[in-house]
Amino acid sequence: MSIDINTAWDELKQKVAGCQKCGLCRTRNNTVFGEGPEINCRVVIVGEGPGADEDATGRPFVGKAGQLLTGILENGGGIPRRSLYITNIVKCRPPENRNPSREEASSCSEYLEAQLLLLHPDVVVTLGNVPTQWLLKTSQGITALRGQWINWRGILLFPMFHPSFLLRNDSRAKGSPKDLTWQDVKSLKAKIDELNKGS
Ligand code: URA
Ligand code: URA
Numbered sequence: 001m002s003i004d005i006n007t008a009w010d011e012l013k014q015k016v017a018g019c020q021k022c023g024l025c026r027t028r029n030n031t032v033f034g035e036g037p038e039i040n041c042r043v044v045i046v047g048e049g050p051g052a053d054e055d056a057t058g059r060p061f062v063g064k065a066g067q068l069l070t071g072i073l074e075n076g077g078g079i080p081r082r083s084l085y086i087t088n089i090v091k092c093r094p095p096e097n098r099n100p101s102r103e104e105a106s107s108c109s110e111y112l113e114a115q116l117l118l119l120h121p122d123v124v125v126t127l128g129n130v131p132t133q134w135l136l137k138t139s140q141g142i143t144a145l146r147g148q149w150i151n152w153r154g155i156l157l158f159p160m161f162h163p164s165f166l167l168r169n170d171s172r173a174k175g176s177p178k179d180l181t182w183q184d185v186k187s188l189k190a191k192i193d194e195l196n197k198g199s
Helices: 004-018 054-057 066-075 102-119 129-136 163-168 177-198
Strands: 043-047 085-088 123-128 151-152 155-160
Touching: 004 102, 043 102, 054 066, 066 163, 066 177, 085 102, 102 129, 102 155, 123 129, 123 177, 129 155, 151 163, 155 177, 163 177
Parallel strands: 043 085, 043 123, 123 155
Antiparallel strands: 151 155
């Protein structure tokens, strides 16, 4: 006998959809669970939390930042968005797009933890300071950590800039956040190719 993964996913999705563990439930329109391959998943992308477009649709990274993320993955890295699992630290929109509080991240973390256990990816990509610092339990900033392959719970964690940050820093000059992100997504693609060769 082994655990029925589909049932486990369904139960987790229902729990998130009805969650009232923190105050974000009072202002949300939709929870944003995450989306992507639920089996044979190599890479999980973890953002911060839903924005207005995600709250309206129930899907992660579908607004301006999401469109940029999709472009970075697909045009910069040749990585189809649908080949990755995409989710966030918190599943409900923080009002005014503020950062989730420590308490909100903490009460939501059981959902991300369950997703990671069900997905058991090879790589977790964290976008920006919030998910990077939360998962690594560090106060080091994203500028220092991005582009590094970090051993985390026996798998690889790879911090990248958050696409919202790139929207505010549009330069493509050498060494700019966008230029560095272009390098990072190529490094991510090389890692995925290496992993696919190994199995
Ligand atoms: N920003 C995030 O961190 N996550 C989303 O889903 C959308 C925007
Ligand atoms: N601060 C963040 O939270 N993320 C970035 O990508 C850059 C600065």
